[in-house]
Amino acid sequence: MELKEYKLGDLIEVTRGMSLPGEFYSTEGEYIRLTCGNFDYVNNSFKENKSKDDLYYVGKIKPEFIMEKGDIITPLTEQAIGLLGSTAIIPESGKYIQSQDVAKVTCKKGMIDHDFAYYLIPSKCVKEQLSAAAQQTKIRHTSPDAIKACKVFVPPLSEQKKIAAVLSALDDKIALNKKMNQKLEAMAKRLYDYWFVQYDFPDKNGLPYKTTGGPMTYNPTLKREIPVGWEVVRLGDLFKTNRGVSYSTPTLGAEGDGVPMINLASFSPNESYNEKGIKYYKGEYTDEKVLKPFDFVMCNTQQTAIDPQKDIIGRSMLVPDIFDGDIVSSHHVNTIKLEKENLKFYLNRLFNTKFYHAYISKFANGTNILGLIFSGVEDYMCEIPSDDLLEKFAKISLDIEKKKSKIIKENQKLTALRDKLLPLLMNGQVVVE
Incomplete structure (x- = not known):
């Protein structure tokens, strides 16, 4: 060419x-x-x-x-x-x-x-x-x-069009995948709102609970009605937590030089995992610092002033299943281990609601860099649905998280292919027939 x-x-x-x-x-x-x-x-x-x-x-x-x-x-x-x-x-x-x-x-x-x-x-x-x-x-x-x-x-105009068509096709697929993940995330949010905010989860007959007259009871702690049979507990009684590894510049590596490290840049205000924020850690770490797919983590640090549109402090997420080998988190992240595993899917949605974030942002302390006073999370009084409802929600949520992870991995492969092809196509090393 x-x-x-x-x-x-x-x-x-x-x-x-x-x-x-x-x-x-x-x-x-x-x-x-x-x-x-x-x-x-x-x-x-x-x-x-x-x-x-x-x-x-x-x-x-x-x-x-x-x-x-x-x-x-x-x-x-x-x-x-x-x-x-x-x-x-x-x-x-x-x-x-x-x-x-x-x-x-x-x-x-x-x-x-x-x-x-x-x-x-x-x-x-x-x-x-x-x-x-x-x-x-x-x-x-x-x-x-x-x-x-x-x-x-x-190259000549005819070749330009061929090259652009190949790259555009890859970008179109990447964009479509992102929209699919956005739809999956929106679906999970709607389900949480319908079941746990409006209380219209399916009753024993499959009908919306509150709309069809499901019994409610006034809770003096929350000062509002909740479905009969639900508990109200202090969250700190349900989980244990630990921070990730402390790191310094010498312990950070380039991509592939070290293990992936979830850090504050991995969180975003829209509740989704930020792929661009991943760091790589090449220091020492213990087994207790290793994360597994869908572990429950929360950001405990923020480098900007409180702003509901931008805040990540107090945001939580489930670690996506997109990594090979060990994953760790930084000390800016708390891992939350619950006695009831199913509860993490419910709490992850709760921790990303506007209502909860308005509450937890009051426990952000500091001047230039804000740190989360974790007692704010532990002392939060929360309604806990029945075990069978939590199990149903966890099953649906896990399926959604697995689909999202699969799409992220596919996009990573497509992006790598596009980035590899781009210079080869531009300098004529690869020719489109």
């Missing part, structure tokens, strides 16, 4: 967005301003920015800065290492405004395929050139001219 040398400026136009004065930032409105937080630079894709509340812009907007579905964008500031050269595709027309920290990429007709450009810009060749030319300040910057000055080698 013949490759021809170009400057990116021969193939694309790159335009900076408009300046958006902060006085017009708002928590609601019609248009959302794009920021560097919209780039998932690890997966090279678009993501909704949930790190800020005032993402809407209510000032005057020039029409050319209102984005259309399918537009390619790339960041002009590097607020995280590796961000420069990332690309994302706008998912919806008439919703997002291009800010001055974001560049729009327009392909020159007949020169470069739209989807090929999306993969070319974040290629190793371009990223290395952008990194070398970036302005060296606390936050590194690039510019439209710097992007256009990058040298690239590209």
Whole structure:
């Protein structure tokens, strides 16, 4: 396959967005301003920015800065290492405004395929050139001219389309799998709410308990009614807990150098496991620190101020079944061992409710780094459903967790394949027939 040398400026136009004065930032409105937080630079894709509340812009907007579905964008500031050269595709027309920290990429007709450009810009060749030319300040910057000055080698347009089709097919499957996991998670949340918040779990006849007149009793501790036969207990009487391993920089390794270590970056505000947060630990550890699939863990540390939209302190999760060999957790994580194994599925949902999180956040202590006073978890008075109901919920929940883990593992393989193919396809070592 013949490759021809170009400057990116021969193939694309790159335009900076408009300046958006902060006085017009708002928590609601019609248009959302794009920021560097919209780039998932690890997966090279678009993501909704949930790190800020005032993402809407209510000032005057020039029409050319209102984005259309399918537009390619790339960041002009590097607020995280590796961000420069990332690309994302706008998912919806008439919703997002291009800010001055974001560049729009327009392909020159007949020169470069739209989807090929999306993969070319974040290629190793371009990223290395952008990194070398970036302005060296606390936050590194690039510019439209710097992007256009990058040298690239590209195949004919017909080959570009073939290459882009292969990579797009992999990305489409990865995206579909993520949506499947989101649906599974939503299903588990709905079931918890229906059974344990609304109390409409199936009665002995398979009918919704409370709706069909199932008996309730007033509990003076909780100061509300709960189903007859349920207990109210102090949670600390039901479990034992221990922290993970203490680590320092010398005991951390690169991927594959050490055992996977669940840490505070493994938790996310949306209750799901954050794959990108995993660390690798190459220090010593004892058997009691080893985690098993679906062990119950809680984050006990947070490096930001309390914010219900971003908090991870007090969040819990079940360790996904995606690792080979030993797994450990850091000292920022508590492992919770329950006398009744089925109870962890119920408590995991409870610990991630808004109600519980509003309660437990009061036990976050510290200034720059917050630590969880664990007595807040232990002293929580909680209603406990009947054993048979817990067993039913645990069976359904475990099945969901297994499906989620299987999908995560499949996506890891697909991502590795895509990342391996990308440079080989771009430099002509692998040819698409």
